Amino acid sequence: MGNKFMRNVYMVPYMVWVLLFVIAPILLVLYYSFFDIHGNFSFINYERFFTPVYLKLTLSSFWYAFLITFISLLVAYPTAYLLTKTKHKRLWLLLIIVPSWVNLLLKAYAFIGIFGAYGAANNFLEWIGIGSRQLLFTDFSFVFVTVYIFIPFMILPIFNALNSLNPALLDAANDLGASKSTTFRRVIFPLTLDGVKTGCQVVFIPALSLFMITRLIAGNRVITLGTAIEQHFLVTQDWGMGSTIAVFLILIMFLIIWLTGFRKRGA
Amino acid sequence: MRNASIIQFRHVTKQFNDETVVLDDVSFEIEGGKFYTLLGPSGCGKTTILRLIAGFIEPSEGEIFFNGKKINQVPANKRQVNTVFQDYALFPHLNVFENVAFGLRIKKMKKTAIEEKVSEALSFVNLQGYEYREISEMSGGQRQRVAIARAIVNEPKIILLDEPLSALDLKLRTQMQYELRELQRRLGITFIFVTHDQEEALAMSDEIFVLNKGKIQQSGTPIDIYDEPINRFVADFIGESNIIKGKMIEDFLVEIAGKPFVCVDGGMNPNEPVEIVIRPEDLEIRPEGEGKLSVTVISQLFRGVHYEAHCRDLEGNVWLVHTTKKIQVGDKLGLDFNPEDIHVMRFDESEEDFDRRIEQYTEDESLGK
Ligand SMILES: Nc1ncnc2c1ncn2[C@@H]1O[C@H](COP(=O)(O)OP(=O)(O)OP(=O)(O)O)[C@@H](O)[C@H]1O
Ligand SMILES: [Mg+2]
Numbered sequence: 092m093g094n095k096f097m098r099n100v101y102m103v104p105y106m107v108w109v110l111l112f113v114i115a116p117i118l119l120v121l122y123y124s125f126f127d128i129h130g131n132f133s134f135i136n137y138e139r140f141f142t143p144v145y146l147k148l149t150l151s152s153f154w155y156a157f158l159i160t161f162i163s164l165l166v167a168y169p170t171a172y173l174l175t176k177t178k179h180k181r182l183w184l185l186l187i188i189v190p191s192w193v194n195l196l197l198k199a200y201a202f203i204g205i206f207g208a209y210g211a212a213n214n215f216l217e218w219i220g221i222g223s224r225q226l227l228f229t230d231f232s233f234v235f236v237t238v239y240i241f242i243p244f245m246i247l248p249i250f251n252a253l254n255s256l257n258p259a260l261l262d263a264a265n266d267l268g269a270s271k272s273t274t275f276r277r278v279i280f281p282l283t284l285d286g287v288k289t290g291c292q293v294v295f296i297p298a299l300s301l302f303m304i305t306r307l308i309a310g311n312r313v314i315t316l317g318t319a320i321e322q323h324f325l326v327t328q329d330w331g332m333g334s335t336i337a338v339f340l341i342l343i344m345f346l347i348i349w350l351t352g353f354r355k356r357g358a
Numbered sequence: 359m360r361n362a363s364i365i366q367f368r369h370v371t372k373q374f375n376d377e378t379v380v381l382d383d384v385s386f387e388i389e390g391g392k393f394y395t396l397l398g399p400s401g402c403g404k405t406t407i408l409r410l411i412a413g414f415i416e417p418s419e420g421e422i423f424f425n426g427k428k429i430n431q432v433p434a435n436k437r438q439v440n441t442v443f444q445d446y447a448l449f450p451h452l453n454v455f456e457n458v459a460f461g462l463r464i465k466k467m468k469k470t471a472i473e474e475k476v477s478e479a480l481s482f483v484n485l486q487g488y489e490y491r492e493i494s495e496m497s498g499g500q501r502q503r504v505a506i507a508r509a510i511v512n513e514p515k516i517i518l519l520d521e522p523l524s525a526l527d528l529k530l531r532t533q534m535q536y537e538l539r540e541l542q543r544r545l546g547i548t549f550i551f552v553t554h555d556q557e558e559a560l561a562m563s564d565e566i567f568v569l570n571k572g573k574i575q576q577s578g579t580p581i582d583i584y585d586e587p588i589n590r591f592v593a594d595f596i597g598e599s600n601i602i603k604g605k606m607i608e609d610f611l612v613e614i615a616g617k618p619f620v621c622v623d624g625g626m627n628p629n630e631p632v633e634i635v636i637r638p639e640d641l642e643i644r645p646e647g648e649g650k651l652s653v654t655v656i657s658q659l660f661r662g663v664h665y666e667a668h669c670r671d672l673e674g675n676v677w678l679v680h681t682t683k684k685i686q687v688g689d690k691l692g693l694d695f696n697p698e699d700i701h702v703m704r705f706d707e708s709e710e711d712f713d714r715r716i717e718q719y720t721e722d723e724s725l726g727k
Binding site: 259260262267273278281 | 412414433434435436439440441443444445447448449450451460461464465508512
């Protein structure tokens with residue numbers, strides 16, 4: 092009994108923290124979503140969310156998040172695989188992780204410099220004879236920069252999954268007649284799928300709610316759910332609509348976690 | 359090349375990173391349909407030999423032949439060899455059926471054929487009805503059987519088993535020893551089995567290779583190796599033994615503890631210093647004054663089936679004796695043994711010289727009669 096009581100006591104700060112910074116804000120967001128711009132209780136925001144403007148916004152948000160996640164995965168998987176083959180793999184991993192510690196805005200500003208009209212990227216294009224062109228404020232630069240920012244979060248879980256793979260399993264597959272590519276398809280990939288799922292979660296969900304980057308790099312050409320929330324709270328002052336979008340964002344996140352967290356029975 | 363040999367190593371050397379020599383000029387032949395055991399202490403290169411046969415690694419020097427064809431460069435997935443790994447290496451994301459079917463699926467076999475073969479392989483290892491279990495739901499002994507089924511289902515020419523019993527408890531282990539041996543007889547496939555347990559090797563094998571420090575010390579049937587170990591290492595590693603310094607006075611006469619004894623070995627130089635081996639179970643306890651040696655009991659242990667006693671002779675040599683007679687520490691006794699229980703070993707004799715000498719003096723012996 093006393094033991095249980097003590098354990099509950101230790102839980103108190105954690106509970107308070109969760110209550111104050113997780114539960115309360117979500118409830119507040121939910122509460123605000125039921126008020127229109129004049130402060131009257133209504134479902135108007137929910138109705139508005141299902142109008143083409145917001146549905147298109149949601150769809151385009153999804154599309155960019157998908158693109159970012161997919162490209163990150165394409166780059167991260169082989170990178171993580173090569174990392175596990177290097178001699179000082181922990182060091183290499185650290186070198187890849189370090190940039191993620193740098194403030195996001197700082198990196199965004201750096202890319203403005205690089206992709207700007209007289210930036211390094213255009214200098215390079217001039218030099219190889221393609222000629223300078225508009226790079227900043229394009230879909231390309233937006234996806235490029237976000238992939239760059241998110242990629243360490245994709246590499247890390249995949250690296251861990253690959254690294255903890257029992258090498259005897261690869262020998263076993265080889266022994267049973269599997270070529271390198273068959274071994275990858277039938278053994279390596281299925282066994283690192285959990286790492287891939289985690290990586291996709293930690294990239295897809297933040298990518299859905301991106302803002303700032305959209306303005307700095309994509310020049311507001313790309314409007315995501317995150318940007319819309321920001322605009323409603325800070326520009327149009329329509330807290331109700333902003334909260335409604337946030338509610339949907341939260342629902343979508345749970346859906347994604349549920350979908351990707353789905354495990355095979357018995358595994 | 360003789361037809362019967364399925365695997366042949368010719369002067370195979372293996373080094374990792376150009377440093378330590380893990381296998382040093384190893385040559386041997388393996389015949390089809392037999393149960394072979396690689397026996398040796400940890401780190402002697404047993405797994406390395408298996409990996410060379412399986413094709414996971416290539417020799418640094420020398421040649422490996424399979425059915426007379428050189429296979430140094432043939433990759434593992436193209437060899438008719440399957441391995442039962444030490445930790446079984448079963449695929450954790452696949453159930454028992456899919457684990458066993460793995461090799462067949464790669465061969466793109468028909469679905470019905472796969473089902474038939476998998477269930478046949480599973481019944482071979484007594485695992486009918488476990489098809490749809492997950493690997494995590496199987497016990498150690500069952501996993502081991504799945505690993506064996508996964509290997510035999512491909513009908514390889516050779517099955518390599520890397521200490522497959524080492525993770526099992528004693529009882530299951532003994533049971534699996536019988537089952538494995540029985541399985542090999544039924545299948546008629548060559549088994550190459552790795553262990554560092556000499557009793558296991560003696561019990562199961564048609565032929566044993568004793569390895570130490572990357573070299574084959576001796577090869578032969580369990581009885582040959584037990585009765586006629588080539589050197590101190592083999593005598594010591596296989597079973598328990600008394601290894602005592604002696605002198606070969608002439609053929610069939612050896613000096614032990616200062617006394618001459620008739621023996622059955624020969625072919626050495628006159629008065630050559632040698633080591634002799636007498637197994638503890640070959641020593642008979644006699645009353646004081648009888649037998650060939652006079653000894654004093656210095657320690658005794660009860661081992662269940664027998665007593666294990668250490669006795670010191672007049673020259674100071676200590677003899678290990680197994681006896682069912684009750685004796686006391688401090689007793690003065692006689693020790694008796696037969697001429698054929700004495701096995702004489704020369705220092706630094708190679709296996710070829712050993713075989714040649716044995717052939718030589720057994721001929722001499724039969725001529726003399
Ligand atoms: N990939 C490798 N790189 C470097 N050295 C290795 C490698 N594989 C094995 N060795 C070395 O080769 C020697 C023999 O190894 P091996 O695995 O063949 O021993 P073993 O007889 O199977 O031993 P055990 O009974 O402990 O399994 C050891 O000293 C080991 O350290
Ligand atoms: Mg080994």
